[in-house]
Amino acid sequence: xxxxxxxxxxxxxxxxxxxxxxxxxxxxxxxxxxxxxxxxxxxxxxxxxxxxxxxxxxxxxxxxxxxxxxxxxxxxxxxxxxxxxxxxxxxxxxxxxxxxxxxxxxxxxxxxxxxxxxxxxxxxxxxxxxxxxxxxxxxxxxxxxxxxxxxxxxxxxxxxxxxxxxxxxxxxxxxxxxxxxxxxxxxxxxxxxxxxxxxxxxxxxxxxxxxxxxxxxxxxxxxxxxxxxxxxxxxxxxxxxxxxxxxxxxxxxxxxxxxxxxxxxxxxxxxxxxxxxxxxx
Amino acid sequence: xxxxxxxxxxxxxxxxxxxxxxxxxxxxxxxxxxxxxxxxxxxxxxxxxxxxxxxxxxxxxxxxxxxxxxxxxxxxxxxxxxxxxxxxxxxxxxxxxxxxxxxxxxxxxxxxxxxxxxxxxxxxxxxxxxxxx
Amino acid sequence: xxxxxxxxxxxxxxxxxxxxxxxxxxxxxxxxxxxxxxxxxxxxxxxxxxxxxxxxxxxxxxxxxxxxxxxxxxxxxxxxxxxxxxxxxxxxxxxxxxxxxxxxxxxxxxxxxxxxxxxxxxxxxxxxxxxxxxxxxxxxxxxxxxxxxxxxxxxxxxx
Numbered sequence: 001x002x003x004x005x006x007x008x009x010x011x012x013x014x015x016x017x018x019x020x021x022x023x024x025x026x027x028x029x030x031x032x033x034x035x036x037x038x039x040x041x042x043x044x045x046x047x048x049x050x051x052x053x054x055x056x057x058x059x060x061x062x063x064x065x066x067x068x069x070x071x072x073x074x075x076x077x078x079x080x081x082x083x084x085x086x087x088x089x090x091x092x093x094x095x096x097x098x099x100x101x102x103x104x105x106x107x108x109x110x111x112x113x114x115x116x117x118x119x120x121x122x123x124x125x126x127x128x129x130x131x132x133x134x135x136x137x138x139x140x141x142x143x144x145x146x147x148x149x150x151x152x153x154x155x156x157x158x159x160x161x162x163x164x165x166x167x168x169x170x171x172x173x174x175x176x177x178x179x180x181x182x183x184x185x186x187x188x189x190x191x192x193x194x195x196x197x198x199x200x201x202x203x204x205x206x207x208x209x210x211x212x213x214x215x216x217x218x219x220x221x222x223x224x225x226x227x228x229x230x231x232x233x234x235x236x237x238x239x240x241x242x243x244x245x246x247x248x249x250x251x252x253x254x255x256x257x258x259x260x261x262x263x264x265x266x267x268x269x270x271x272x273x274x275x276x277x278x279x280x281x
Numbered sequence: 282x283x284x285x286x287x288x289x290x291x292x293x294x295x296x297x298x299x300x301x302x303x304x305x306x307x308x309x310x311x312x313x314x315x316x317x318x319x320x321x322x323x324x325x326x327x328x329x330x331x332x333x334x335x336x337x338x339x340x341x342x343x344x345x346x347x348x349x350x351x352x353x354x355x356x357x358x359x360x361x362x363x364x365x366x367x368x369x370x371x372x373x374x375x376x377x378x379x380x381x382x383x384x385x386x387x388x389x390x391x392x393x394x395x396x397x398x399x400x401x402x403x404x405x406x407x408x409x410x411x412x413x414x
Numbered sequence: 415x416x417x418x419x420x421x422x423x424x425x426x427x428x429x430x431x432x433x434x435x436x437x438x439x440x441x442x443x444x445x446x447x448x449x450x451x452x453x454x455x456x457x458x459x460x461x462x463x464x465x466x467x468x469x470x471x472x473x474x475x476x477x478x479x480x481x482x483x484x485x486x487x488x489x490x491x492x493x494x495x496x497x498x499x500x501x502x503x504x505x506x507x508x509x510x511x512x513x514x515x516x517x518x519x520x521x522x523x524x525x526x527x528x529x530x531x532x533x534x535x536x537x538x539x540x541x542x543x544x545x546x547x548x549x550x551x552x553x554x555x556x557x558x559x560x561x562x563x564x565x566x567x568x569x570x571x572x573x
Contacts, residue, residue: 343534374522393443396442
């Protein structure tokens with residue numbers, strides 16, 4: 001291992017301060033494997049130098065480091081029970097709402113786009129069930145954000161390989177909502193047009209995004225420290241409409257945030273609704 | 282950019298057909314045709330024939346015959362090809378190797394293993410994609 | 415006789431790096447979850463399932479790293495990594511895939527142990543129902559047993 005303990009701790013602290021990501025003890029190899037190239041490309045002799053450069057950097061290098069350290073692993077309809085509960089509990093309500101207003105959905109850690117496109121597909125399915133009575137799809141807006149600029153870049157292409165597709169996409173939906181071109185599957189425009197992608201750090205201010213009917217913040221806060229988690233849950237609470245929904249990962253729990261969220265178990269999966277009136281803390 | 286990136290091809294030079302296949306798949310995902318060579322000499326031959334179509338070379342380090350660094354130097358020493366960006370794609374992750382490659386003119390250095398997303402974003406970066414929209 | 419303290423520490427660091435290598439390589443290249451279920455000391459470096467591959471490390475570190483498993487797992491991994499359906503894979507693909515895995519495990523371990531100048535040999539690989547390959551070595555080997563989906567993967571290290 002070429003990275004020293006001190007270098008590791010400096011980089012780890014930097015990452016935590018700027019992205020919220022917490023790298024575990026003994027993960028020196030992770031820093032070394034992912035950042036040595038950036039270190040050399042930026043003319044640094046060692047990780048102390050890189051850390052110094054990062055302190056002075058206003059964005060580009062910082063983004064690259066965060067990008068290299070975040071893993072982009074997402075699945076289509078990650079777990080079946082989540083897809084089921086969204087289809088059965090959340091979407092019908094959102095579709096009903098769309099008769100009178102625009103409905104806004106936020107995929108807060110969208111990685112390479114699987115989650116927002118999955119929701120887009122489920123929405124289409126839900127609207128189709130209603131036939132002529134259904135609202136126009138244009139009444140829905142999905143905002144999809146991620147801290148990693150390269151994940152966002154890939155998400156925007158809406159093109160997926162066989163390997164990426166094989167993780168959880170049902171064949172009948174694949175057929176309906178993707179165009180196959182050789183080994184590549186491309187999301188059809190009717191789903192793509194629902195989603196707007198932006199790079200965004202969950203540590204930053206949420207107010208720019210406005211209010212949402214449904215927020216998904218799944219399997220991301222597990223990498224964050226308790227303080228930051230609490231802060232993010234509170235910001236989500238402020239950005240959710242009173243009758244809105246929050247979805248988090250199956251293995252996550254907003255323990256200690258029960259003052260702002262109420263858990264609702266539907267078909268074995270947990271969703272959360274905001275408690276009280278959404279006001280600043 | 283002065284060139285039509287959408288028509289550009291990628292060239293992967295790697296003795297492993299598994300890795301060539303992975304890179305071809307990712308290239309296809311991004312809309313690029315990918316040319317394949319299983320060693321350095323074959324790669325240079327492809328450049329002889331159609332360097333004007335090659336927008337990026339993805340180059341392994343450990344191969345039979347010329348190693349990746351030698352191939353990189355050969356590409357950078359030839360004024361017909363020296364403008365073509367070269368990305369090293371290798372299991373060699375040590376600083377020395379990275380320094381040598383960057384000094385010899387590699388634009389990027391991607392260590393194996395990589396995820397499809399990582400490789401895709403490196404290619405997009407090297408091909409100047411991803412801005413706009 | 416036996417291993418000196420410093421060498422033993424070095425060998426254990428190779429073993430630790432190798433375990434992470436397997437998880438990282440298969441996780442990133444094949445998007446597959448890998449779990450170590452057991453590790454044991456074995457007397458020889460034997461690749462005794464239907465597919466196997468190995469590389470030698472030489473220089474500041476001297477030894478062998480290899481893997482062996484049933485063909486079913488190789489097919490699944492190569493198909494996932496290369497994006498080709500299993501029925502379109504040829505023997506050549508499987509062999510190259512096993513070789514590349516050995517190469518990736520060896521290369522990753524070399525980089526992350528960071529013991530100075532180490533060369534990784536070109537990989538060797540085989541597939542076939544009746545093959546058992548054994549490398550005679552004067553050192554014992556450590557065998558790591560991983561679960562990969564419903565399959566088992568054996569990874570060996572002899573240093």
